Amino acid sequence: MLDQGQIRALLPQRFPMLLLDRVTHVEPGESITACKAVTCAEPCYSNLSPTTEGHDFAYPESLLIESFGQAAAILWFLSGMDIDRRELLPMLAAVRDVEFDSTVSPGDTVRHEVRLDQMVDGAGFASGEIWEGQRKIATVGSLLAVIRSPSALLPRQYPTRKGPDDDQTG
Amino acid sequence: MNGSVGGWEDVQLRYAAPLDAIAHGLRVTPVDGGRELNLCVPVDAAESYLAGHYPGFRILPGVFVIECVRQAVSAAFGDGTPIRLRQLSSVRFLAPLLPGDELRLEISARPDPATAAIMVRARCLRADGAVATKLSAEFSSGGQRHA
Numbered sequence: 001m002l003d004q005g006q007i008r009a010l011l012p013q014r015f016p017m018l019l020l021d022r023v024t025h026v027e028p029g030e031s032i033t034a035c036k037a038v039t040c041a042e043p044c045y046s047n048l049s050p051t052t053e054g055h056d057f058a059y060p061e062s063l064l065i066e067s068f069g070q071a072a073a074i075l076w077f078l079s080g081m082d083i084d085r086r087e088l089l090p091m092l093a094a095v096r097d098v099e100f101d102s103t104v105s106p107g108d109t110v111r112h113e114v115r116l117d118q119m120v121d122g123a124g125f126a127s128g129e130i131w132e133g134q135r136k137i138a139t140v141g142s143l144l145a146v147i148r149s150p151s152a153l154l155p156r157q158y159p160t161r162k163g164p165d166d167d168q169t170g
Numbered sequence: 171m172n173g174s175v176g177g178w179e180d181v182q183l184r185y186a187a188p189l190d191a192i193a194h195g196l197r198v199t200p201v202d203g204g205r206e207l208n209l210c211v212p213v214d215a216a217e218s219y220l221a222g223h224y225p226g227f228r229i230l231p232g233v234f235v236i237e238c239v240r241q242a243v244s245a246a247f248g249d250g251t252p253i254r255l256r257q258l259s260s261v262r263f264l265a266p267l268l269p270g271d272e273l274r275l276e277i278s279a280r281p282d283p284a285t286a287a288i289m290v291r292a293r294c295l296r297a298d299g300a301v302a303t304k305l306s307a308e309f310s311s312g313g314q315r316h317a
Binding site: 103 | 183223224234258
């Protein structure tokens with residue numbers, strides 16, 4: 001199990017964009033199970049209209065994908081990624097074939113079941129499911145993360161990028 | 171939302187979201203079989219979520235582009251009520267978006283008469299013309315899919 005301190009030692013994201021609370025199980029090179037509790041204290045609930053109804057408090061799918069990606073990043077980091085990742089940032093490069101079956105709301109705890117499919121040259125491929133209890137929220141067909149140096153992302157680097165079809169960052 | 175222009179704190183959404191993508195306007199153009207949606211979203215360093223992504227190096231989370239598309243589709247087809255992401259066939263993040271940049275979203279949205287789903291293809295350009303994101307997805311109103 002990894003607690004919040006151990007998660008922060010691995011991930012560079014911080015409040016309010018650190019979207020993982022606990023890792024409950026990890027098999028390096030294979031899989032990870034990680035949890036995130038959804039609460040109404042998160043910024044995505046900070047400025048809702050008074051007329052917002054209960055079902056519109058569904059947690060944004062975009063943040064669920066990010067949370068899943070953070071679980072995948074921890075698995076990747078614990079699986080012997082052979083790169084010195086100090087000063088480097090993990091970033092989403094591509095996501096494919098995500099299907100949402102249901103939603104989660106404040107009070108729910110999301111569980112990510114992530115499998116590591118491949119690691120190559122600073123890139124990691126993962127897949128899996130997002131659950132709430134026995135209820136499947138989503139299936140993630142493929143998620144590609146890359147590791148990038150901040151200096152390589154600065155504007156002065158724009159003219160030297162390889163081209164619009166090279167997966168870069170997100 | 172009340173349609174006011176300004177920072178995140180000035181605008182109220184009718185559904186949970188990490189940013190307000192359409193505070194700066196949305197252009198909806200009817201086309202054969204659907205609608206073309208265009209919007210610009212400035213990347214604001216003061217946006218609350220950017221403080222944690224990342225401390226000392228703020229960069230727009232790629233998933234926020236998915237969120238922007240969702241909000242544009244909601245505004246154009248749901249009269250502001252949330253339209254949910256049902257299937258994300260593909261999203262590719264090709265170039266970073268930093269504070270001071272602007273997302274220019276070009277969205278082609280076509281309702282599928284058989285399923286009521288809204289089929290979306292989108293690309294996000296940076297102000298310098300670089301393609302930052304390409305996306306292909308399916309959206310629909312809450313609860314319809316398994317009704």
